[in-house]
Amino acid sequence: MDEQQGPRERGARAEEARQVAARLHAEGVSGVLLTWVDNAGITRVKGVPVRRLEHAAAWGVGASPVFDTFLVDDSATRSRFLGGPDGDLRLHPDLDRAVPLAAQPGWAWAPADRYTQEGEPHPGCQRGFARRMxxxxxxxxxxxxxxxxxxxxxxxxxxxxxxxxxxxxxxxxxxxxxxxxxxxxxxxxxxxxxxxxxxxxxxxxxxxxxxxxxxxxxxxxxxxxxxxxxxxxxxxxxxxxxxxxxxxxxxxxxxxxxxxxxxxxxxxxxxxxxxxxxxxxxxxxxxxxxxxxxxxxxxxxxxxxxxxxxxxxxxxxxxxxxxxxxxxxxxxxxxxxxxxxxxxxxxxxxxxxxxxxxxxxxxxxxxxxxxxxxxxxxxxxxxxxxxxxxxxxxxxxxxxxxxxxxxxxxxxxxxxxxxxxxxxxxxxxxxxxxxxxxxxxxxxxxxxxxxxxxxxxxxxxxxx
Missing domain, CATH: 3.30.590.10 (Glutamine synthetase/guanido kinase, catalytic domain)
Structure with a gap:
């Protein structure tokens, strides 16, 4: 398991998320939009209630790996490793970037990193690739x-x-x-x-x-x-x-x-x-x-x-x-x-x-x-x-x-x-x-x- 997904790290992220969620709630935020960008260049999103941010930070939010194979028209293809209905990933919000959206009252935004259910970095995560480089x-x-x-x-x-x-x-x-x-x-x-x-x-x-x-x-x-x-x-x-x-x-x-x-x-x-x-x-x-x-x-x-x-x-x-x-x-x-x-x-x-x-x-x-x-x-x-x-x-x-x-x-x-x-x-x-x-x-x-x-x-x- 990646050390970023171990029990100690989960606990630290949960505590940080509690503080972030309290700040966002005080600013009138009801939900947080978690985004990633797919290989067709489309920004995809999942939203969570602000009170659910602690769980999202510790355990992630489910999202199918099929999005990696989506085309610009929302149809999908297959690669040797990805595609089809099987599997699941976890979206983990970057709490350091969490910010209320001025033009979408009641919503905040945070970019997400993608991990496998086993806690390993998803090899298709584009944000993770940028970080590695x-x-x-x-x-x-x-x-x-x-x-x-x-x-x-x-x-x-x-x-x-x-x-x-x-x-x-x-x-x-x-x-x-x-x-x-x-x-x-x-x-x-x-x-x-x-x-x-x-x-x-x-x-x-x-x-x-x-x-x-x-x-x-x-x-x-x-x-x-x-x-x-x-x-x-x-x-x-x-x-x-x-x-x-x-x-x-x-x-x-x-x-x-x-x-x-x-x-x-x-x-x-x-x-x-x-x-x-x-x-x-x-x-x-x-x-x-x-x-x-x-x-x-x-x-x-x-x-x-x-x-x-x-x-x-x-x-x-x-x-x-x-x-x-x-x-x-x-x-x-x-x-x-x-x-x-x-x-x-x-x-x-x-x-x-x-x-x-x-x-x-x-x-x-x-x-x-x-x-x-x-x-x-x-x-x-x-x-x-x-x-x-x-x-x-x-x-x-x-x-x-x-x-x-x-x-x-x-x-x-x-x-x-x-x-x-x-x-x-x-x-x-x-x-x-x-x-x-x-x-x-x-x-x-x-x-x-x-x-x-x-x-x-x-x-x-x-x-x-």
């Missing part, structure tokens, strides 16, 4: 600060299902859009502040009805937790204003989709390794090797970070989606963008952004897989290839090949083939998680085989 990094003496950008498209609730009825039609990045949704965005900022989320900025994006919100960096697991909480809060606040939202990579065929960009920086103690080194733009040799490992593995990582049936519809050149396997300082067409920060702020602000990821991704899988790839680059002592300037899509014929710049996979089937062959990601995830991810990606590919873009978008628009 963060722990692996600590063995190198490294910690990571990560944050996800959250993009969404707002539409009027009750509008036509075929095409979103946007509440604002103002120019891209225009002030008019902030005026049209002023009350909703104000309430969103208030709700996130009440929930302890440190927001850096919010602004209208390029596509009709599209917005983006950025938050402060945290450790890899906490960053994924916050991504889940932010999306839930965006959805709940918007509903109170008569809006429904979509985080799907493609909301309307032929328009810019929703990204889910990951920002991260490796730190050794109090030093940001993306600054103060002798490498390109101040990268230390460790940061350069780490980022070179991520860059090398991007074709396989795309099956994790841009995994949805509609993800390829977003990966369009000259749309700042990062479709080329290259890097560049502040280059928004590169899949890996180096952000150095303003003069004087580099030591705290310098980081790298993975731009080719989107809103269909499971954020725990993203942080875990990116760290695994980067650590492999560090172990191999990799160096970055030459930096890319400008938009590779505009280059003369032959220059891409000359500079060794490749287009990232244009289909999920292609990125899945890279993922299947990735011994690095197979070892990091473990056989069970790697295998079930392959099964879900394959089943979704077959589900939408031959479907035109409009049909893919319509089927997935409101699933994320």
């Amino acid at each position: 963060a722990e692996r990094a600590r063995e190198w003496g490294l910690e990571f600060r990560c944050a996800f950008e959250v993009e969404w498209v707002a539409a009027r609730a009750g509008g036509p299902a075929e095409e979103p009825d946007h509440p604002t039609q103002g120019p891209a990045y225009g002030m008019e859009r902030m005026i049209d949704l002023s009350d909703c965005l104000r309430d969103l900022l208030r709700a996130l502040d009440d929930q302890g989320v440190a927001v850096h900025q919010v602004h209208p994006e390029y596509a009709p009805g599209q917005y983006e919100l950025s938050v402060a960096a945290e450790d890899p697991v906490a960053a994924a937790d916050t991504c889940v909480l932010v999306r839930q809060t965006v959805r709940a606040v918007s509903a109170r204003h008569g809006l429904r939202v979509s985080f799907a990579p493609a909301v309307e065929a032929g328009t810019v989709g929703n990204g889910g960009h990951l920002h991260l920086s490796p730190w050794r103690g109090a030093r940001n390794l993306c600054h103060g080194g002798a490498g390109p733009h101040g990268l230390t040799s460790e940061a350069e090797a780490f980022l070179a490992g991520v860059l090398e593995e991007l074709p396989a990582l795309l099956a994790v970070g841009a995994p949805g049936p509609g993800s390829p519809l977003r990966l369009v050149p000259s749309h700042w989606a990062g479709v080329y396997q290259c890097w560049g300082r502040e280059n928004r067409e590169a899949a890996l963008r180096l952000v150095t920060g303003s003069r004087g702020e580099e030591s705290s602000a310098a980081n790298a952004e993975v731009k080719c990821f989107d809103g269909a991704a499971n954020p725990y899988l993203v942080t875990g897989a990116v760290i695994a790839a980067g650590l492999a680059g560090l172990a191999a002592g990799r160096t970055l290839p030459p930096e890319v300037h400008g938009d590779p899509a505009t280059w003369p014929e032959g220059r891409l090949e000359q500079l060794g710049v490749r287009r990232l996979p244009g289909t999920v089937a292609e990125s899945l083939a890279h993922f299947r062959r990735s011994a690095l990601l197979r070892e990091a995830m473990g056989e069970v998680l790697h295998d079930v991810l392959c099964a879900v990606r394959q089943a979704e590919t077959e589900l939408f085989a031959g479907s035109p873009p409009e049909q893919v978008v319509a089927a997935t628009r409101w699933r994320y």
